[in-house]
Amino acid sequence: AGVTVETDVAVIGAGPVGLFAVFECGMLRMRCVVVDALDAIGGQCSALYPEKPIFDIPAHPQIEGAALIERLETQAAPFNPLYLLGRRVERLRGLDGTWELGTSAGDQIRARAVILAAGAGAFGPNRPPLDGLAGYEASGAVRYLVARREDFRGKRVVIAGGGDSAVDWALSLKEIAARVTVVHRRPKFRAAPESAARLDEAAARGEVEMAIPYQLHGLAGDGTRLSGVVLSTLKGETKTVEADHLLPFYGLSMELGPIADWGLGLERTHIAVTPATCETNLSGIHAIGDIATYPGKLKLILQGFSEAAMAAHAIHPRVFPGEALHFEYSTTKGVPAA
Ligand code: FAD
Numbered sequence: 001a002g003v004t005v006e007t008d009v010a011v012i013g014a015g016p017v018g019l020f021a022v023f024e025c026g027m028l029r030m031r032c033v034v035v036d037a038l039d040a041i042g043g044q045c046s047a048l049y050p051e052k053p054i055f056d057i058p059a060h061p062q063i064e065g066a067a068l069i070e071r072l073e074t075q076a077a078p079f080n081p082l083y084l085l086g087r088r089v090e091r092l093r094g095l096d097g098t099w100e101l102g103t104s105a106g107d108q109i110r111a112r113a114v115i116l117a118a119g120a121g122a123f124g125p126n127r128p129p130l131d132g133l134a135g136y137e138a139s140g141a142v143r144y145l146v147a148r149r150e151d152f153r154g155k156r157v158v159i160a161g162g163g164d165s166a167v168d169w170a171l172s173l174k175e176i177a178a179r180v181t182v183v184h185r186r187p188k189f190r191a192a193p194e195s196a197a198r199l200d201e202a203a204a205r206g207e208v209e210m211a212i213p214y215q216l217h218g219l220a221g222d223g224t225r226l227s228g229v230v231l232s233t234l235k236g237e238t239k240t241v242e243a244d245h246l247l248p249f250y251g252l253s254m255e256l257g258p259i260a261d262w263g264l265g266l267e268r269t270h271i272a273v274t275p276a277t278c279e280t281n282l283s284g285i286h287a288i289g290d291i292a293t294y295p296g297k298l299k300l301i302l303q304g305f306s307e308a309a310m311a312a313h314a315i316h317p318r319v320f321p322g323e324a325l326h327f328e329y330s331t332t333k334g335v336p337a338a
Pocket of ligand 1: 012015048055056257259289
């Protein structure tokens with residue numbers, strides 16, 4: 001499983017800053033592979049505020065998160081980056097002057113240099129702290145997204161959470177599942193009002209069972225196959241709901257994860273870099289955007305863009321040793337046709 005590729009620069013993180021790094025590297029004739037844990041590019045802009053206007057991107061008095069990402073993708077497109085999405089970079093090791101990265105999908109990426117544009121870390125689901133969770137995750141009994149709705153036909157499904165995902169999937173899966181139980185701590189849902197109202201109506205008709213106010217307490221089963229989900233109230237009263245699947249929808253969180261173990265100089269949850277090059281304590285590994293820190297750092301997209309330019313210029317001699325780098329404006333150089 002996975003792909004084996006060689007490239008000039010491996011970019012970890014397809015947020016706004018990682019995407020602009022592809023452009024800056026491309027202008028210096030360096031090819032990029034971009035890896036992101038999410039299934040879509042755009043980092044925080046896409047995952048957290050696609051429809052919110054941003055007001056401090058130069059020359060855009062106002063631009064929504066998703067629109068900014070679309071333009072950055074278009075700007076990087078002439079340089080044909082390879083996007084490897086839906087996988088996390090787990091391993092990084094140095095091999096005679098190059099770096100090798102391993103992902104959760106089994107990819108092997110060999111690169112002359114690495115640009116870490118990993119924000120606050122990889123996005124992943126918020127997981128409930130339940131004993132034995134890993135075994136049920138591995139078997140697919142506990143899942144954080146619905147990739148194939150048909151998987152739940154005729155199954156007893158427990159959905160936990162109070163946001164749009166919980167409500168929308170309860171409404172969708174009730175059509176095909178044997179039973180759907182929604183577990184939430186309070187009667188009020190943080191979902192689109194029409195959807196929440198439809199869920200109340202479905203519950204009144206007995207199409208969905210509501211376990212309110214309950215929270216997840218434990219998993220019953222043989223360690224891989226689930227037989228029930230144990231719920232508890234805040235007072236500690238418990239009950240078990242028979243179930244084949246548990247779908248916790250508790251939102252996304254970011255965690256530095258494996259990056260913390262790569263021997264990089266950390267300042268709490270950030271990576272310390274030399275400002276002029278954005279190089280970390282490891283030669284050939286540069287950090288830019290939200291994850292990078294130095295005196296005077298501002299965690300702003302526009303500052304990340306300038307760090308992308310500095311990192312690309314600093315990396316050039318590693319990719320083209322002995323070749324002089326003449327500074328040129330984009331107006332002089334132009335870009336290849338996309
Ligand atoms: P991110 O956008 O965080 O992207 C990092 C990516 O790296 C993620 O997609 C993550 O999944 C991936 N990743 C991390 N580790 C791994 C790994 N090991 N393997 C694979 N992938 C990995 N900034 C402004 O300048 N102006 C604003 O008005 C503004 N408004 C904001 C409003 C909100 C609500 C929020 C939440 C943020 C706002 N920001 C704003 C901040 C801005 O979004 C961030 O500064 C910006 O997204 C940082 O970009 P980045 O590319 O460094 O990282």
